Amino acid sequence: MKTRANVWWNSLLCLCLCISLLVLFSLPFDIFQSPRHLSASSNTPEVRGVWLTNVASGVFFAPWSINRAITSLSRLNFNTLYPVVWNRGHTFYPSQIALKETGQLEDPLLRTLRAGSDVLAEIIEVAHREGLTVLPWFEYGFIVPADSALAKRHRSWLTQNQQGQYYPKSSKTDEVLQDDVSYQQKNILSKWLFQSYQQRVKNFVWLNPNHPEVQKFIKDLIVEVVTNYDVDGIQLDDHFGLPVELGYDPLTIKLYQKDHQGKKPPRNFRDGEWMRWRAAKLTNFMEDLVKTVRIIRPDVRISLSPNSHYFSYQNYLQDWKTWVKRGLVDELVLQVYRSNLQDFQAQLSQAAVQFSRQRIPVSVGILTGTWRSPVSILKIEQQVKIVRERGFAGVSFFYWETLWGYFTPESPRKRRQVFEKIFAQPALRPEVAALTNY
Secondary structure: OHHHHHHHHHHHHHHHHHHHHHHHHHOOOOOOOOOOOOOOOOOOOOEEEEEEOOOOOOOOOOOOHHHHHHHHHHHOOOOEEEEEOEEOOEEOOOOHHHHHHHOOOOOHHHHHHOOOOOHHHHHHHHHHHOOOEEOOEOOOOOEEEOOOHHHHHOHHHEOOOOOOOOOOOOOOOHHHHHHHHHHHHHOHHHHHHHHHHHHHOOOEEEEOOOOHHHHHHHHHHHHHHHHHOOOOEEEEEOOOOOOOOOOOOHHHHHHHHHHOOOOOOOOOOOOHHHHHHHHHHHHHHHHHHHHHHHHHOOOOEEEEEOOOHHHHHHHHOOOHHHHHHOOOOOEEEEEOOOOOHHHHHHHHOOHHHHHHHOOOOEEEEEEOEOOOOEOOHHHHHHHHHHHHHOOOOEEEEEOOHHHHOOOOOOOHHHHHHHHHHHOOOOOOOHHHHHHOOO
16 A cells, blocks of 8 residues: 555645646746836737646646746736636536536646645736736536536436437547647646546547536536626636537427427427527527526626637537627637638638627637647748737637747747737736726
8 A cells, every 4th residue: 555655645746847848948037137118008908818728738737837937928928817717527626516516626636636725726816916907718618528427417407419428429628638648748747747648538428508407507617707706707618509510409409399399309400490499598608698697797898719700619519609790708719720821811801700890809819830730930920910900809829839949940939029029018908098098
């Protein structure tokens, strides 16, 4: 028994060392050497955001990494953080709601490595001290691993396809997992960090957005965050939807029959009316969720980071144009992860995007790379230039680790120099500028 305990502790120490080194090598050694720009603020309000994730990233796990990361972002005149708080069936803050439904207060690895400290509270404290806005990111929406505690405890919460399957086919999120695996092969330092995810995450299933208990669970998580933390808003993304193949679970079928004189849903999951009905149900829940949040915290901004409207609706029944039209979204951060500049520009010209820009601030999500697919700083600079020329509200980068880490195509110093040029002066977010009559 003693031997097993020693092995466990040795493994944990190795894991901590690996994470510390991973974070260290994602930060340039000169992060505190270049002072923050003291020049006058930019005359143009602009969102300058970055997503902080737990996957292929050590920023959440090393005790000193959050302070260093946020300080370096502040010195380079970023103004917005989207830290993940809901990912793969776990929260990344101590959650009584999660404890009740999953038996775990928060992500086990995070809780172990950070000794139970509240990472979200730390992020908010440091970010606000540095003048950054914080919108916690409920990244995984209705999607959870098939072998997660939530999926195992609440099988009735899961939706199905026509064959009664809980969507075992690979989803978009598998791409991120494959990046983890690829990176493991390249760098042994990350092996311990990603091994636990690789072993436990095989397939993903989807919570049924029409199930009252699922709606309560998701709503309670979000209410918990906006009630217990001094957040500036919350963000949902492309996983706050329902794959078009799904919706053939008993509960959803009964709801459909109630609205259609007892008729069953069409076998063709792309039937126009069947798609509209499911999308409308999702919109109704979004409306209820936003209403609840605004009653509790009228000052909280509702941010949405979807794919293009056509892709979102056709594949995930996410009719975000209607959400914007109904006033359910305060800011849109459109994911435009395209390497071809022509394709990138085409995404910005879509009708739903132009419709939204007339009503709310719309900024653009730009991919700064993954471990498997690095993106050159020239490509990033070109895309930012296009966004600004088109007059969008700003940019946000996915994700922190690939902004200027040591595993990017260029050196951290060179990439930082480009960001220093891109964000040469501080800038207020659009809503802050409006409040100050800037």
